[in-house]
Amino acid sequence: MKAQAISQFVKLYGREPKWVVSAPGRVNLIGEHTDYNDGFVFPMAIERRTVIAAAPAEPSDGLGESEAKIWSNANDQIGVVSVAPGVAPVEVAPNEELPWTAYIQGTLTLCAEAGFPAQPFVAVIASDVPLGGGLSSSAALEVSVATLCEVISGKTMDPVKKCLLCQKAEHEYAFMPCGIMDQFISNLGQPDHAMLLDCRSCVPEMVPLTDPAVSILVIDSKVKHKLTGSEYPDRRRACKEAAEILGVKALRDATMDMLNAAKDKLTPTQYIRAKHVITEDARTVEAAAACKANDWVKMGKLMYESHLSMRCEFQITCTELDYLIDLAYTKGVDGGVYGARMTGGGFGGCVVVLVKTDAVEDLKAYFFNEYKAKTKIDAPIFVSRPGKGSAIES
Ligand code: GLA
Numbered sequence: 312m313k314a315q316a317i318s319q320f321v322k323l324y325g326r327e328p329k330w331v332v333s334a335p336g337r338v339n340l341i342g343e344h345t346d347y348n349d350g351f352v353f354p355m356a357i358e359r360r361t362v363i364a365a366a367p368a369e370p371s372d373g374l375g376e377s378e379a380k381i382w383s384n385a386n387d388q389i390g391v392v393s394v395a396p397g398v399a400p401v402e403v404a405p406n407e408e409l410p411w412t413a414y415i416q417g418t419l420t421l422c423a424e425a426g427f428p429a430q431p432f433v434a435v436i437a438s439d440v441p442l443g444g445g446l447s448s449s450a451a452l453e454v455s456v457a458t459l460c461e462v463i464s465g466k467t468m469d470p471v472k473k474c475l476l477c478q479k480a481e482h483e484y485a486f487m488p489c490g491i492m493d494q495f496i497s498n499l500g501q502p503d504h505a506m507l508l509d510c511r512s513c514v515p516e517m518v519p520l521t522d523p524a525v526s527i528l529v530i531d532s533k534v535k536h537k538l539t540g541s542e543y544p545d546r547r548r549a550c551k552e553a554a555e556i557l558g559v560k561a562l563r564d565a566t567m568d569m570l571n572a573a574k575d576k577l578t579p580t581q582y583i584r585a586k587h588v589i590t591e592d593a594r595t596v597e598a599a600a601a602c603k604a605n606d607w608v609k610m611g612k613l614m615y616e617s618h619l620s621m622r623c624e625f626q627i628t629c630t631e632l633d634y635l636i637d638l639a640y641t642k643g644v645d646g647g648v649y650g651a652r653m654t655g656g657g658f659g660g661c662v663v664v665l666v667k668t669d670a671v672e673d674l675k676a677y678f679f680n681e682y683k684a685k686t687k688i689d690a691p692i693f694v695s696r697p698g699k700g701s702a703i704e705s
Contacts, residue, residue, distance in 0.1 A: 313704055315384070316364040316437035321618055323382055324433050328364035331704040334454035335360045336440030337447045337496040338529055338663050339654045340602075340610075341617050343593035344625060346490025348550050349511040349561035350592040353599050355520060355697035356500025357529070359441075360705070361451040363459050365434035368451040372433050379429065381415060383436045387558050392416045394431055396423040406540070409485055417484025418453045424458035429463045441691070443535045444658020449485065450493035453477035457498075458701045464497055466644045473512050474589075475660075488544055501699035507599040511563060520697050522605050525649070526668045530678055531691045531692070532631045533594050534659030538659065543656055546584060546625065553577060553585035562588040587625040591617060611650025611665050615640065618652035627657025631686055635662045636682050647674055 313331060320328045321663075335356040342352035363381075368374045377395040382388070390412035392398075398420045403409055419429055440448040457473050468476070477494040481487050495515060497505055504517040520527075536691050550562055554619055556576050570577075570585055577585070594613045601609040618636050622628040632653045639651035639662075647670025654663040666674055675692045682690050 312360050312362040312437045314438055316362040316435050318597070319382070319384065319437060320364040320366070320435040323435060324366065326366060328435075328468050328615045329366040331362065331364045332455050332458040332462055332702065333362040333704055334451045334458060334497045334701040335500055335698045336451045337493060337500065338527065339492065340527070340663060341598045341614055341652065342492075342591060343617065343621055343654070344546055344550070344627070345563075345588055345591050345595060345655070346492040346508075346510040347488075347547055348588045348592075349553070349563035350510050350588065351595040351599075352492040352510060353505055353518075353602075354496040354508075355527070356496055356700055357446065357695040358698040359446070359693075360698070361436060361438035361455045363434050363436050363450070363455050365459060365463075367434045368431035368433055374431050374583060375434070377431060379419070379432045381412070381434045381436060383411060383438075385436070385438060385442055388410060389543065390415070392419055394423060394429040395418060396428070400459065400486075413484045414452045414480060415456050417475060418456040419460065419478030420484075421480050422457055422464075425438050425468070425472070425476060427457075427460040427464045427466060427468060427571045428610070429460050432463065434459075439580040441531055442450045444531050445655025445657075445658070446495040446529070447497060447655070450477065450497040451488070453480050454494060454497040454701045462514060462703050470499055474513075488547055496700070498701045500698060502699050504698060505594075505599070505602060510661055511561070515598075516601050517600055520602060522689055524668055525607050526666050526671050526694050527696075528664040528666050528671065528674065528678075529654075529661050529693055529695060530635055530664065531661050531680070532629075532659060533690055534629055536630045542627070542658055546627070549581050549584040550588055552620075553581040555698065557585070563592060565589055578585060583624040583626075587620045588671070590620055605647055607649045607665060608644060611644070611648070614650030614652040614663070614665060621653055621657065625657075628653050629659055631682075631688070632659070632662055634685055635678065635682060638678060639664050642674070642677065646670070
């Protein structure tokens with residue numbers, strides 16, 4: 312992607328870029344919809360990245376005095392944004408498509424307001440993180456733009472503040488009330504490590520994931536998720552209401568005993584949403600321990616349980632995702648699969664499968680063929696080691 316961004320930059324602007332930065336997408340191994348409940352998540356950065364190549368604007372670029380021009384390989388379009396502070400978000404009606412530049416504009420504005428202004432620039436974005444595939448293409452974009460602001464302004468942001476700034480850009484400019492997981496892992500991921508993040512203290516613990524005998528397989532169901540719809544905010548609201556009824560600050564502080572004792576005070580929906588979060592938090596901590604112990608059978612079992620909970624209690628899966636998990640389960644450990652679950656916000660996107668490395672090629676063919684036979688969809692499938700977080704490439 313880096314070479315692609317640079318060569319596209321030279322082609323479009325007729326000069327070399329001055330700055331090249333990047334940030335990865337992520338796959339969440341376990342811990343879904345727990346981040347905004349102050350709980351635990353266990354993601355890893357993937358080896359797919361969003362790269363930005365940029366250079367100061369020149370008069371021949373035809374830009375206004377606080378403008379930046381960006382070409383994106385995702386849609387072959389050029390967008391113009393402002394590098395000045397105080398730029399308001401673009402209003403969008405419910406179900407209207409956001410302009411792709413909203414994430415960039417939000418991050419640039421908030422960076423300028425936080426003392427990390429970008430000068431007018433021209434840029435190229437090249438990314439191989441699938442858009443809307445549940446692998447955090449939006450966080451990769453926000454974090455790479457914030458990294459660009461750091462390099463342009465010649466200052467380094469406090470890493471936690473940088474993640475929170477990117478999350479704020481997503482809340483205020485993309486109207487998506489996300490938690491903190493995606494921005495954290497995209498910014499602070501490390502090669503060969505997954506991240507156990509306590510979303511209350513915001514302190515990450517890097518957990519080695521280096522056993523060559525296991526691999527992480529990501530399968531894109533190609534069912535597009537759209538998290539700016541009502542489902543994500545609805546889930547968030549139900550969790551908040553349940554926490555209030557239970558008298559705790561966040562569901563992180565609740566136990567199954569507390570939930571069962573208060574069952575009569577909760578609606579059936581609030582009860583099952585809270586049950587998912589409480590049990591998922593426990594599974595996440597257990598899975599990180601299993602990973603440390605290279606106990607892949609245990610970790611795989613927790614992944615299946617997580618999927619079941621998302622399917623039946625949090626109700627964020629879909630038929631295609633459930634089918635992929637059924638395929639994984641049918642193969643079983645003897646067939647090379649330890650476990651599998653949907654990953655990300657839900658309603659489509661990807662599944663993550665923990666597999667034996669020596670079975671990878673067979674399993675890729677198996678999932679591809681079986682899924683296609685059932686759905687007629689060609690599912691992109693790839694293996695990723697844990698990749699690095701945001702980076703200044705040159
Ligand atoms: C999206 C959000 C994250 C998190 C996941 C669900 O990816 O951006 O903050 O809530 O959904 O785990």
